[in-house]
Amino acid sequence: MIYVDEDDPIEDDDILIPYRDVKVKHNVDPKTDYDIIKDEELGRGSYGTVYLCREKSSGHEFAAKYVHVKNKEERRNMENEIDIMSCLHHPRIIQLYDAFDNGKTICVMLELISGGELFERVIDEDFVLTEKACVAFMRQICDGVGYIHSQSIIHLDLKPENILCLTKTGNRIKLIDFGMARRFDPAKKLKVLFGTPEFTAPEVVNFDEISFYTDMWSLGSICYLLLSGISPFYGDTDLESMTKVTVGKYDFDDEAFNNISQDAKDFIKSLLVMDGKKRLTAAQCLEHTWLKKSPKQTTALSTTKAKLKKFVIRKRWIKAVNTIIALQKMGAKIDFDLV
Structure with a gap:
């Protein structure tokens, strides 16, 4: 059985990436500074695709999020997100490490979080x-x-x-x-x-x-x-x-x-x-x-877990459907017999 550590977490500095103010690099290929591991896809959705990547100079691993900006509104939203994240330096917040813009695609390097939702x-x-x-x-x-x-x-x-x-x-x-x-x-x-x-x-x-x-x-x-x-x-x-x-x-x-x-x-x-x-x-x-x-009592919340499982399963289905729709919009052909 796995019991969650119920005490306040202790920060482990050696796995935290350094805080830094990020400025977008225009017309610079991310591959100049990072090895993008296309075989290690971490996520995909209507926003774009996320790959595992490794900084060449330090060897640190990050999540490379590629977002295709099709219009001014999408670009404005991404620029706003980068602007906001670049000033948030805190242990409870995902950290932005780098950002690139080639005109059609914006790529951001984010702290790699491996524990899942x-x-x-x-x-x-x-x-x-x-x-x-x-x-x-x-x-x-x-x-x-x-x-x-x-x-x-x-x-x-x-x-x-x-x-x-x-x-x-x-x-x-x-x-x-x-x-x-x-x-x-x-x-x-x-x-x-x-x-x-x-x-x-x-x-x-x-x-x-x-x-x-x-x-x-x-x-x-x-x-x-x-x-x-x-x-x-x-x-x-x-x-x-x-x-x-x-x-x-x-x-x-x-x-x-x-x-x-x-x-x-x-x-x-x-x-x-x-x-x-x-x-x-x-x-x-x-x-x-x-x-x-x-609270002093540490009774296992078994009823809560059973209900949470149903909630998560419902969210998985919604996410799966949204991903299929996003892929179709991107031109992918989905064989529903295999989904």
């Missing part, structure tokens, strides 16, 4: 999930989000898929994917109409003004899911999910919450608040009793 890991048959382990994960997530906010940035797409484990054996997590992130200027009203429906905040769905508190609603939904295996605002369609978000109703009636502490439920209640200004900030979350004083 957090939720994929905790549903492993030999992995024992406890409430205390959930505290260890949520404390790190809040730490990372707090740092992002301290840099006047709102993530705007916090969801389970964007929380990765640094390694397959440790308990450290990393927040990824800043494609939707925005800089926040309190002197200007900021409104957006994008995000993942079941994890986005009511003010986004209603196209109202957003702020740092918008991310905090997403953390409430993630925490609810991590503890119970149930997505509080899941709907069969995006429209149904968004409708549930705007109503904001949820409860702790499911059997999965029978072994969950009152402190944990209070933590969730402090985040899933319709009035964004009344939600806990990331800093306040770290001072909440649940995160500050880890």
